[in-house]
Amino acid sequence: MKFSLQHTAAASAARAGVITTDHGEIQTPVFMPVGTAATVKGIFHRDLKQEADATIILANTYHLYLRPGMETIAAAGGVHRFSSWDRPMLTDSGGFQVFSLAGVRKLSEEGCRFSSHIDGSKHLFTPENVIDTQRTIGADIMMAFDECPPGDAPRDYAAKSLELTHRWLARCFEQYARTQPHYGHAQALFPIVQGCTYPDLREKSARFVQQFGAEGYAIGGLAVGEPAEVMYEMIGVVNAILPEDKPRYLMGVGTPVNILEAIERGVDMFDCVMPTRNGRNGMLFTSQGVVNIRNEKWKNDFSPIDPDGTAFVDHVYTRAYLRHLAISGEMMAAQIASLHNVAFYIWLVGEARKHILADTFAAWKEEMTVKLMRRL
């Protein structure tokens, strides 16, 4: 994997660059749709490419490990062949599940014991076996196994958790060095900066993770309950320390406004379930503001879903029709809204990139933020 920084904005830390992987190039800033179970829910790969122009998608180690299991993924020849996705992929390590499935897990120095949310079966994730599993899955970018504490974690817990995450990180890189890709394409491993909302812990973590000479760096443990302003502050603290010549990935964020704020602070990569999940639940993100398509006001609105939209669904279908589908619980509503939202997110970061390259980012961001916060 290679990253070349093309341009940094004059008035902020916003950057434009290109990541090159064995499955193709990724222009940054980039939004990566989340495809937990090796599918971006409700969207054909064809449409992700042709309509949304997604250049990289996520999958999740935890979910694929449990189902279909590594035997099947290995027999398929890796997740690219298994799912017929021929562009870059990134796998999350399962660290976030250690957080979100907190009721059914037990942390130790060794790793994390947990019960499957599917059948209750007992499992152990360690930094070593999570790397092995991600080798078997075969994504272009693998993530370190971390602990993601809640947003309101007290300082002593945050500090202890950070130490554990750092020890796990060293073990991840040891295992990474001991193992090879299985399918002939390279796999990068990104460390994850933690430290909750404590600037000194974030600084410490941002320094610590650099010792492994990674090809990219992630910022984790944000947008987990803390105020957005605190998140922005943490991003600023961390990005002031992370190397400029490597991509920076803000994990799990966020709203369109969150993303523009993070781009301004020097983040290059994003993923979030919001466009697909909120889409399934009837919320559309547009360049004119947010639409709750289930609202009665759209009942007889026969205008296009999004006149500025880049996907075919934006122009083929009307708001009244999409509302009808959503109210009726039709699966097509989820498909249309998901494709629209993913295409919108990718369009948004693409516009940001254009404006960074043209040195017009700051003014554009200002104007766009106002529109993004409107409710239609």
Next chain:
RNA sequence: GGGGGAAUACCAGAGUGGCCAAAUGGGGCAGACUGUAAAUCUGCUGACGUACGUCUUCGGUGGUUCGAAUCCAUCUUCCCCCA
């Protein structure tokens, strides 16, 4: 013609003397959702008021009772059985 049963809020349907402005579903309206245990979850849904509350409701009318959706009489409508 005779006998039996039923009428409750937008719909279905509990309730069968006070704890009932009335369970529960559905429908309707609104909100939430941030490295996906989410095609999920939450709230509201007689009127007026932020709210304690006040007023009008359980087919119609008239009674009994301190008090009625609940008991009595009668009328209306619907359903079932017999002829």
